[in-house]
Amino acid sequence: MMPGRSRPVPGPYDGEAALIRDILKMGDPRLLRVAKPVEDPADPALGPIIADMVETMHATNGVGLAAPQIGVDLRLVIFGFDTNPRYPDEAPVPATTLINPWLKILTDETEDGWEGCLSVPGLRGLVPRATHIRYGGILEGGEVLEREARGFHARVFQHEYDHLDGILYPQRIRDMTKFGFIEALFPGSLLAAVEAESAA
Ligand SMILES: [Zn+2]
Secondary structure, X not given: OOOOOOOOOOOOOOOOOOOOOOOOOOOOHHHHOOOEOOOOOOOOOHHHHHHHHHHHHHHOOOOEEEHHHHOOOEOEEEEEEOOOOOOOOOOOEEEEEEEEEEEEEOOOOEEEEEEOOOOOOOEEEEEEEEOEEEEEEEOXXXXXXXXXXXXXXXXXXXXXXXXXXXXXXXXXXXXXXXXXXXXXXXXXXXXXXXXXXXXX
């Protein structure tokens, strides 16, 4: 395991390079906490945390990352992509950073879809998620965002939001026969190759 890297000079964000942070893995009790609301969304200390989250998500081919996954106990998520090798068939989701996000489910309809998680590397599970949601929160610049989403976009948000309540996707799987290692579930697939490379 790589040692945790730390910023050489602690203090307010002054544009120093963002760091790829270690991602906590399932089993770590810090992933099971209900994260605390951000008291001051304008706090400059959020800048380097968000920058590190973006760097970490991109380095690991993630489509989203929640602050608790890097051990930061705050209600803060990032998500979004144009194209992503871990989810090659999905439509783009706008790149978004949300502080103190909220979620409203707009339908009783759910849809099963395969999910992975950077905190559960190498595995996928079939997870039911609401197909239509409204969500919002505070953007990094302080503006308020509110949006409706369907399909994979709605799935990604629900997955990240769950992290803030200490819920990992395996807890949502209804049929545990649909949970396993990528190379076993999808042998020979491009996805298996991508995952093997990401884990290397
Ligand atoms: Zn996750």
